[in-house]
Amino acid sequence: MYRLKRIVTSKLFVTLIWILGLIIIWEVCASVVESTKRTPENILPHLSGIVDSIFSDRKVNGSQTAFQMVLDNAGATLSRAGIGFLIGTLCGFVLALLMNLSGIAEKIAFPYLMLIQMIPILGMAPIINAITGDIAKSRIIIAAILTFYPVATNTLAGFKSVEREKHELMYSYAANKLQIYIKTLIPSCIPYFFTGLKISAPMAITASILVDTLQGGIGLGCLLSQSLKGAMTRYVFWQIVFFSAFIGIMSFCLMGIIEKALTPYKNNRKTRKRV
Amino acid sequence: MKTYGTKLKKLTSAIYPIAFGVLIFIMWQTQLLHKLLNTDVYILPLPSRIAEIISDNSSKIMENVISTVEVAIPGLILGSVLGYLIAIIAALFKTYGSGGLTVISAFNAVPIVALAPVITNWTKDVSPEASVRSFAAKVIVVTIMCTASMSVNAYRGLTELKPFSEDLMKSYACGKGKTLLKLRLPNSVPYIFTALRVSVPSSVISTLVAEYFAEYITGVGRQIRENILTAQYATAWAYIVVACLIGIIMYILLILAESIFLKNRRQVLSIK
Numbered sequence: 183m184y185r186l187k188r189i190v191t192s193k194l195f196v197t198l199i200w201i202l203g204l205i206i207i208w209e210v211c212a213s214v215v216e217s218t219k220r221t222p223e224n225i226l227p228h229l230s231g232i233v234d235s236i237f238s239d240r241k242v243n244g245s246q247t248a249f250q251m252v253l254d255n256a257g258a259t260l261s262r263a264g265i266g267f268l269i270g271t272l273c274g275f276v277l278a279l280l281m282n283l284s285g286i287a288e289k290i291a292f293p294y295l296m297l298i299q300m301i302p303i304l305g306m307a308p309i310i311n312a313i314t315g316d317i318a319k320s321r322i323i324i325a326a327i328l329t330f331y332p333v334a335t336n337t338l339a340g341f342k343s344v345e346r347e348k349h350e351l352m353y354s355y356a357a358n359k360l361q362i363y364i365k366t367l368i369p370s371c372i373p374y375f376f377t378g379l380k381i382s383a384p385m386a387i388t389a390s391i392l393v394d395t396l397q398g399g400i401g402l403g404c405l406l407s408q409s410l411k412g413a414m415t416r417y418v419f420w421q422i423v424f425f426s427a428f429i430g431i432m433s434f435c436l437m438g439i440i441e442k443a444l445t446p447y448k449n450n451r452k453t454r455k456r457v
Numbered sequence: 458m459k460t461y462g463t464k465l466k467k468l469t470s471a472i473y474p475i476a477f478g479v480l481i482f483i484m485w486q487t488q489l490l491h492k493l494l495n496t497d498v499y500i501l502p503l504p505s506r507i508a509e510i511i512s513d514n515s516s517k518i519m520e521n522v523i524s525t526v527e528v529a530i531p532g533l534i535l536g537s538v539l540g541y542l543i544a545i546i547a548a549l550f551k552t553y554g555s556g557g558l559t560v561i562s563a564f565n566a567v568p569i570v571a572l573a574p575v576i577t578n579w580t581k582d583v584s585p586e587a588s589v590r591s592f593a594a595k596v597i598v599v600t601i602m603c604t605a606s607m608s609v610n611a612y613r614g615l616t617e618l619k620p621f622s623e624d625l626m627k628s629y630a631c632g633k634g635k636t637l638l639k640l641r642l643p644n645s646v647p648y649i650f651t652a653l654r655v656s657v658p659s660s661v662i663s664t665l666v667a668e669y670f671a672e673y674i675t676g677v678g679r680q681i682r683e684n685i686l687t688a689q690y691a692t693a694w695a696y697i698v699v700a701c702l703i704g705i706i707m708y709i710l711l712i713l714a715e716s717i718f719l720k721n722r723r724q725v726l727s728i729k
Contacts, residue, residue, distance in 0.1 A: 290477045299658050301700075306697055309500070309694070419574070
């Protein structure tokens with residue numbers, strides 16, 4: 183009995199129940215839609231239909247099946263999002279470092295970091311496209327900008343969170359600035375840094391897809407708008423919706439995994455606490 | 458002496474960013490920025506030109522601003538209220554509640570671009586009027602975007618109590634309902650503002666994106682896109698500036714509200 187209770191209240195089980203519940207709701211709604219609408223796949227297809235379309239080998243555009251096409255385009259979109267994400271992360275981290283090193287840099291940059299959050303970067307996508315003149319470049323830039331500020335603000339907060347005692351200890355060790363950064367400041371800002379990464383990873387992907395929709399070519403966003411216009415089966419659209427949701431969530435999880443791998447000592451402490 | 462020092466500090470922390478802003482502005486107006494970015498005044502119009510367009514088209518811009526704000530604010534309120542209710546339910550039934558929140562917070566990672574067209578399809582039957590239909594679609598998108606951040610933050614506010622305060626409620630023999638009303642709800646107020654700080658800017662941005670995909674052509678976001686498509690970059694820039702202003706003004710209002718609502722709490726903190 184106790185065992186059963188433990189399984190029922192375990193986190194994995196609860197999450198599974200929730201996902202199952204959502205699937206049931208989806209299917210009920212889909213059945214309702216199916217019986218009332220002429221083209222149910224435009225509104226809410228059955229999940230089985232979407233899964234079928236993934237595994238069906240009917241060629242959509244002459245040479246590729248729907249899923250192959252989605253994967254192909256996803257590769258292009260993801261690589262751009264990834265490059266932008268890396269650039270943004272690097273810039274964000276360096277800026278946070280600079281801001282922590284020099285009071286003047288912090289005073290100059292901090293209000294603008296706050297301001298940049300208000301600017302609808304996604305709305306500026308077309309402009310950046312026009313400035314760079316190259317759609318691939320502008321996708322990378324926008325993903326980088328969106329990644330940049332969560333990383334910068336969170337990392338800076340991490341630097342600031344170091345306790346006074348630690349600074350005093352390093353002072354008593356006669357540590358120089360480089361040693362202070364390597365031994366105390368950078369290790370202790372890592373959790374904050376990853377909080378920033380977790381926020382910005384899905385954002386970079388969203389940005390990359392959105393910018394795709396502005397201009398043709400290869401990319402998930404282009405495929406999405408083509409499918410919406412009726413150029414190919416609607417199931418391509420649904421596959422993209424689920425795929426982008428999936429990679430959005432996966433990118434978030436991936437950051438968590440990398441964080442755990444980089445800071446094994448944190449895990450140990452936690453498990454020790456639990457015992 | 459000390460007050461002089463803090464005053465000087467305050468002054469410099471205002472001067473540096475302003476100087477930087479002025480520098481950028483001058484570089485922009487004198488076209489130095491254009492050389493750096495390797496572009497021309499056509500794509501990146503001068504600030505004076507943008508200001509001119511805003512003042513010339515103020516009535517039309519106002520119309521679009523109202524239509525955007527009309528979507529962003531109801532969406533923000535609906536999403537926040539919904540998120541808060543979800544958080545209360547989750548806090549009352551903790552085992553299943555927190556699991557549900559994990560699933561909801563996964564929605565945060567779902568790109569809005571994926572949501573917007575789906576919801577446009579869903580609202581096809583709401584009304585024969587295209588404007589009403591796309592209004593509903595846009596509000597739903599904004600609501601979904603705001604629900605997740607509010608529910609996750611409010612749940613933390615409702616459950617992360619000081620240990621002794623929960624014991625105190627127990628010693629008063631308070632029931633679940635009374636603890637919720639007297640302890641959990643007040644405790645969650647600062648967390649509500651944390652959530653709003655995220656969701657106010659994101660409500661504006663998701664409104665703009667939802668407008669991209671909406672059927673009915675209206676709103677600041679859609680105007681940016683339409684003007685770009687017709688290669689009227691100066692007008693598009695005017696709308697971008699306006700969009701930034703909407704975001705900034707809403708954020709300032711939020712900060713004001715926060716300073717009013719959290720006034721007493723700050724005092725308690727400073728006494729400590």
